[in-house]
Amino acid sequence: MKVSIVGVTGYSGLELLRYLRQHPFVEVVSIHSSSMNKKSLETINPHLRQLISLPLEQIDPKSIMKKSDLVFLATPSGISKELALPFVEADFPVIDLSGDFRLKEIGEYETWYGQSAAPMNIIQKFDYGLAEYREKPRSKWIANPGCYASAAELSLAPLLKEDKLVLDSIIIDAKSGVSGAGKGLSHSTHFSETHDNMTLYKMNSHQHIPEIVQQLKKWTPALKAIQFSTSLIPVTRGIFLTAYAKLKQPISDEKLVQLYRAHFENSPFVRIQEVGCYPVLKQVIGSNYCDIGLAYNTQTNIVTVVTVIDNLGKGAAGQAVQNLNIFAGFDERSGLDYLPIYP
Amino acid sequence: MKVSIVGVTGYSGLELLRYLRQHPFVEVVSIHSSSMNKKSLETINPHLRQLISLPLEQIDPKSIMKKSDLVFLATPSGISKELALPFVEADFPVIDLSGDFRLKEIGEYETWYGQSAAPMNIIQKFDYGLAEYREKPRSKWIANPGCYASAAELSLAPLLKEDKLVLDSIIIDAKSGVSGAGKGLSHSTHFSETHDNMTLYKMNSHQHIPEIVQQLKKWTPALKAIQFSTSLIPVTRGIFLTAYAKLKQPISDEKLVQLYRAHFENSPFVRIQEVGCYPVLKQVIGSNYCDIGLAYNTQTNIVTVVTVIDNLGKGAAGQAVQNLNIFAGFDERSGLDYLPIYP
Amino acid sequence: MKVSIVGVTGYSGLELLRYLRQHPFVEVVSIHSSSMNKKSLETINPHLRQLISLPLEQIDPKSIMKKSDLVFLATPSGISKELALPFVEADFPVIDLSGDFRLKEIGEYETWYGQSAAPMNIIQKFDYGLAEYREKPRSKWIANPGCYASAAELSLAPLLKEDKLVLDSIIIDAKSGVSGAGKGLSHSTHFSETHDNMTLYKMNSHQHIPEIVQQLKKWTPALKAIQFSTSLIPVTRGIFLTAYAKLKQPISDEKLVQLYRAHFENSPFVRIQEVGCYPVLKQVIGSNYCDIGLAYNTQTNIVTVVTVIDNLGKGAAGQAVQNLNIFAGFDERSGLDYLPIYP
Amino acid sequence: MKVSIVGVTGYSGLELLRYLRQHPFVEVVSIHSSSMNKKSLETINPHLRQLISLPLEQIDPKSIMKKSDLVFLATPSGISKELALPFVEADFPVIDLSGDFRLKEIGEYETWYGQSAAPMNIIQKFDYGLAEYREKPRSKWIANPGCYASAAELSLAPLLKEDKLVLDSIIIDAKSGVSGAGKGLSHSTHFSETHDNMTLYKMNSHQHIPEIVQQLKKWTPALKAIQFSTSLIPVTRGIFLTAYAKLKQPISDEKLVQLYRAHFENSPFVRIQEVGCYPVLKQVIGSNYCDIGLAYNTQTNIVTVVTVIDNLGKGAAGQAVQNLNIFAGFDERSGLDYLPIYP
Structure with a gap:
């Protein structure tokens, strides 16, 4: 399975990259960022030196949908609500890590996030992705829960x-x-x-x-x-x-x-x-x-x-991978079955 | 006013020393410790180098009562209950920072501290020293509250x-x-x-x-x-x-x-x-x-x-100094009127 | 002795305030800041609540010289070089905590600070204030050393x-x-x-x-x-x-x-x-x-x-107070003779 | 390849377990500890809960050699020098993480470690395992370098x-x-x-x-x-x-x-x-x-x-796995090719 990560330079995006690089059934085929596109990923994240050969790309939905099977949006609330639209409209699977598609009641998002919400018909397409309680039938659009x-x-x-x-x-x-x-x-x-x-x-x-x-x-x-x-x-x-x-x-x-x-x-x-x-x-x-x-x-x-x-594992990237596994029919633990780092 | 500090090598004892050294009306005339008596205070607490000329002494109630007007017991729960007795019996003022004289109901100390309590008639002599709620008449024996x-x-x-x-x-x-x-x-x-x-x-x-x-x-x-x-x-x-x-x-x-x-x-x-x-x-x-x-x-x-x-200020040594001020009739802020250290 | 602190909202300025508030011979009569003047000092520094009654003032050299005997400039390098000038011209004592008056050789400041230096005749008026090595005759303008x-x-x-x-x-x-x-x-x-x-x-x-x-x-x-x-x-x-x-x-x-x-x-x-x-x-x-x-x-x-x-003590505010003491003829330890905070 | 870990409850032992559990060609078949044998591994290391089904065993060289192909000694200096002997005598491969077999010159160990050394003929059998500079022919006994x-x-x-x-x-x-x-x-x-x-x-x-x-x-x-x-x-x-x-x-x-x-x-x-x-x-x-x-x-x-x-990676367990890979002829990166955790 081929996936793309949008917002890879944020902490959740980096953690997605860390989990997915060791996933047995998934290949990250492209990584994207709006803010850092001029610098290479290695310059701003020296821990990745020599380990990620992918270039850091602009966010172009068409190109992403061409090479990938699913896109992760590891972008902030308020950004995802725009970025997700072309993917949903093209019937392309999305796992979104922001808060933009979680609140299903009219007015709630506006009240608590202090800005206008995504279109409610789009929000309704998204499953709330608390992995332990996902029910069938499942959507191909998943709003990953908050930490x-x-x-x-x-x-x-x-x-x-x-x-x-x-x-x-x-x-x-x-x-x-x-x-x-x-x-x-x-x-x-x-x-x-x-x-x-x-x-x-x-x-x-x-x-x-x-x-x-x-x-x-x-x-x-x-x-x-x-x-x-x-x-x-x-x-x-x-x-x-x-x-x-x-x-x-x-x-x-x-x-x-x-x-x-x-x-x-x-x-x-x-x-x-x-x-x-x-x-x-x-x-x-x-x-x-x-x-x-x-x-x-x-x-x-x-x-x-x-x-x-x-907060970056079960609270963000880890659960997003778990949701990917459920979506794709993999064992829920794929790419996640490692020991915590201690001490 | 002359005071002694017993248990000066613990964190609360050291903090008492720090506050009292700058108290305008109080002189620390002796410092005591059971555990560290062979090493000098400076060796185990290099921040005190050249600043405290007092020797570290064994705990001898008679000698303390001779040179001091009040003793602070900055000793752990279970130790104070023994150390305080000769002072109380000699009608000598004590401010105790442990939990040994705080619980006034029979059996409570045994239940929560898992050991035998001080004699209840001694416990009853102690005021619970929540400084903002001290009432008159005040005892000369003060059980400083827990942090x-x-x-x-x-x-x-x-x-x-x-x-x-x-x-x-x-x-x-x-x-x-x-x-x-x-x-x-x-x-x-x-x-x-x-x-x-x-x-x-x-x-x-x-x-x-x-x-x-x-x-x-x-x-x-x-x-x-x-x-x-x-x-x-x-x-x-x-x-x-x-x-x-x-x-x-x-x-x-x-x-x-x-x-x-x-x-x-x-x-x-x-x-x-x-x-x-x-x-x-x-x-x-x-x-x-x-x-x-x-x-x-x-x-x-x-x-x-x-x-x-x-926890070492209002939760221990600071409040103990405040209780001393109340006991001695000083302005409550004496020796305590300094800015917090920030950042 | 009356002093003013310019740049009081920075870490060195705050530490100056902490030391000077307990100085036996010095009174802080005014505090100044360019950046924070609209908020009160307490709002941005809640540790000072109820403890500093002075208002946060704009930086007006004339008004400072009127009420004070000396001004501390706890301002960044590049700012002090401008701020100090009216004081020096008016023959008014200054202790500057920035790097602007330390380098005495032509071109050094430009090379290492990457900007133009203060006028060299002003720089030369300043003593380099390594307190342990101050020599006479002493200037009334002191460049406090770097940490x-x-x-x-x-x-x-x-x-x-x-x-x-x-x-x-x-x-x-x-x-x-x-x-x-x-x-x-x-x-x-x-x-x-x-x-x-x-x-x-x-x-x-x-x-x-x-x-x-x-x-x-x-x-x-x-x-x-x-x-x-x-x-x-x-x-x-x-x-x-x-x-x-x-x-x-x-x-x-x-x-x-x-x-x-x-x-x-x-x-x-x-x-x-x-x-x-x-x-x-x-x-x-x-x-x-x-x-x-x-x-x-x-x-x-x-x-x-x-x-x-x-770094904020001997490396900045502490040594600045020590330099003040030397300048004013006080005991070098005045306002500084307190125990370090430990642990 | 089957391996055993002795000293698994120390930090280096735990880190070995973390790396080896995800090694594609290695199976940890037994784990051993002298100090903690009465408690289960999970009780003292709750991060391992439900993830390690192996029991914590006493250290019995014969039993280890029966089920394993190589033993890691993640034991302190002074302990390894005793534990390693039966394995070396039985011609059984050992990777030792302590300092006991690193110093090849007579008297050095005694001088710097303040205790008697392992027998020099045993010490000489061990290769110093700085992985980037391993030379052939290689020993089956490896003294993993200090951090x-x-x-x-x-x-x-x-x-x-x-x-x-x-x-x-x-x-x-x-x-x-x-x-x-x-x-x-x-x-x-x-x-x-x-x-x-x-x-x-x-x-x-x-x-x-x-x-x-x-x-x-x-x-x-x-x-x-x-x-x-x-x-x-x-x-x-x-x-x-x-x-x-x-x-x-x-x-x-x-x-x-x-x-x-x-x-x-x-x-x-x-x-x-x-x-x-x-x-x-x-x-x-x-x-x-x-x-x-x-x-x-x-x-x-x-x-x-x-x-x-x-210090627990390249400085201990990571390099020990790298040395295992070199010893066994695996790709040097096996079990180690993961992204650092950041932030």
Whole structure:
């Protein structure tokens, strides 16, 4: 299978390249970038020296569709909504990593992203690509989930689908590494301001909130809202998410772990920790794994779910490859079955 | 005023030394350590070279009481409970930084610290030293609060004292820098395991939980329990605490900020941020400040309180100096009125 | 004594404010910035909240000279050369932290800074302010040394002044924290690019090279050139400098340490480590100390000098305050006699 | 080909496992550890959960030789010298990652490692495994080079083999990430002591000095000694090495780069940067690459070589796999041909 990567010079694009280069059934036939086209990929990314012989090309949909079978758009929200159109119109498969095709309700995108949305008929063509919950029939257009959203949705899926939660009690305290903010320069990605620091940002206004609620409602339509906070921690990669919710009935830690293990039995990338064990951020870095630990507090009747992913792995490029595998009918693990890098 | 520091080679002891050396009304007349007595202070702490002429002495209560007016015990929980006794028996003032004299209810210490408590009649002599809420008459024996506890209690005080909260809805997600674990060697303080990592530890079992509940109950006796989590972030100093709770009545962000500002009007070390601003961890490092930001979410009816302190400042040595100032009748800011170090 | 700070919103300006606020004989009467004048100082520097009541003012030399006795220019190279002129012309004292008045030889500034120099008659009025080597008569205009230059010059002074070195053998491998690059946004100050990374920059072309050579030549006119490299390490503050040079005659480590101790006997901010001990970067952070360790290698006949400073302390604001003290006739340690912050 | 890993729970052992699991021609058939045998590998290394089905076994040479074709000893210096003996005696191939079989001169090991050496007749059987310079006939026993040594030797090889250097002018300033110190607990691997810090350690006494000199002498027997310093930087992985030496004749940067490129033409893991480009540490992390940048200083006649490797990659496990490939006749890149992880 032949694929092209648009937006290859961003962190998600580079990570796609890293995964796909070792994919047994996929060949990257072209790489594209709008911003860096004058410099070679190696000059701005010296880690790639001598390893990628492809030239960095302008974005030309026709030429891409000619040589490829599928295109990844690893471009920012607001850019993908334009770039995707010619591909969709030509009935050509797209996996988009931005937020532009995730929100299905009219007005939501405008409210949370502060700009006009893609045409709603195009948005509706896209499947929301939470890989563990893809249903048939499947679209050839996939909106890859947000990094926070992936972690949040996997954290709560079993409890919601089994109707265990007091619905208005969900609070998610999520922390992200700095690569989540991309390569752009800003005060909040400046080393001297970020190192040894921690910051809560986008208080009650992060654009992944409606995305998460939309997915949780699929499982539990009565759910109205969640409390969701996002903080920046001084690591390059990773999301560490702590979710809290009240249970309708008490449960033991053992049953809780069993519930999750049963639920994710056929999901090779979701690893449920032992009773009394909670995942550390580093145990998933460089991989597509989503590791989850669970505890029930008898005093407060609250379950705590601790979930870690690599924001560039399961939170972006890893899951995009997983979605490619599902789309193409490959084993879900193809190109992803490697050990996390540790330490 | 003359003071002695016991446990000067630990991080809290060193920070006490740093604050007290510049205190206008206090002289440190002796420093003590059990573990390091054979090496000089400078050898193990080269930052002190040529700056501290005092010898490192064994711990001899009689000699301390002879030359000092007050002793700081910057010793670990489990050690202070023995060391404090001769001082208390001799009616000599003590400010203890450990957890040994904080829990006033029988059995609590044993449950949460996993060892036998100090004699309850001694524990009862100690005031709980949350500096902003010290009441008269004051004891000459002060149990300085825990780092997490200080941040948690100040976060919620105005809302609880004004009876604004749904009591069973309090969830605190607290994060700490690694110096909170002290100088001891362990897997969880190993650089290669901690750097670029984040870990939730002591799930539902941190020893500051009963301390916080005890204090919150003073303000709202009907409160039963709180959900409280502690995670380790890869910074040396600082506590970043996010508290969530449902309100009985909706409130505007403006009123929320006003409520806190009014409440802490006479508390020079508690700084309430503007509406829409949330403190970053680094803005209090090296200082005794406790900075608080506030937001109300109309969708979930939840208030979020973001609180930052330096765990060795307001969370330990800084507050101990503040307690000394209150005890001695000095201006509360004496020896503490310096700018945080930034960046 | 009344002083003004121009460029107060940069890292060196902020550090000047931190030192001077606690100076016993100095009052900061006004603070100035060109870039941030519309926002208050507190908004962009929340660590200063409630602590600095001065307004952030435009830069107006006349108004500054009216209320102050001396002005600090904590402005970048290229800016100071303009700003300083009205003060010098009015015979008003200036301590400039930029590189604009350090290089005394015609053409040097143009070569190394890539822009036109200040008028040479103005440059000549400025003393080079390496505090430990200030000679009388002293000018009222002081060019505060560069951070690397301060560390390099103090490292080699005793060996050069005692004529111990093979002159063409000096190699300096210097490493700096990221705050040395200031607050400006660039790829090389981006957290995701700098964290967990190390980079050699300005190979053989750092603008502190001519500054160092100029000073070393004062001590040893026969010296021609030095090999000097600068790398970025993932810390916020600090310079860690390793200097190597061949000796004319073998020496023991003991004699080496004695030589340095004798040389710096009256320099309270230069602390020579014991034989066999080498300073760590953190032992000077937040302070004006310059700590030096020494070793002679009998196999290679090379002496290694390990020197650490805080680039914002002895490398900028700390030394500027020290220069103020010397200028004003205060004890050199005034406002600087505090413990480094550790850990 | 079937292999076993002894010492799999250390950082180098884990990295071997990571590389070998994706090796197309190799199967890891058993893993062994002396220290951790009671806990499962997953408990202490949660990143491996569900990915390694092999049990953690005691070290039994007979059983290993029965099921394997080669054993990796990823054990510390001092341990390997005992463990290797039964394998060597049984004529069974060994790749040893410790320092125990590298030093061929009598007395060297004792001097630099401070303990008794392995029997010299066994040491002599081992090839020094600097992969780029393996000569035939090759031994089945390979002493994998030290991390610093690998970087230092590759840095200087072309210049020494072409006789370009003034021999007594070589100075190497090497910096290492903390994983180089292994998993052991010590003050110098404690997060609060290492983070935001830099330390020079083992001044003139690092055990890789004689190893480097031994190899450089093979190329230039007249070489006597080198000046070699090792510092710890606050990153988990990586060695950043800066080598300085005087040239016999001036050279242009272009010729310098050409010289290196020609020299390493057939070495896929040594990547020479463009003229004017110097490698950053992160560009090799997670890989077996050794990236080198070069500059000649006309003022000092000194060449600077900047070399980066992953200490656990080219500095340990990566090169061990490369040595396996050479031994087994596989393409040198087998199992190693992956992109570094960036950022």
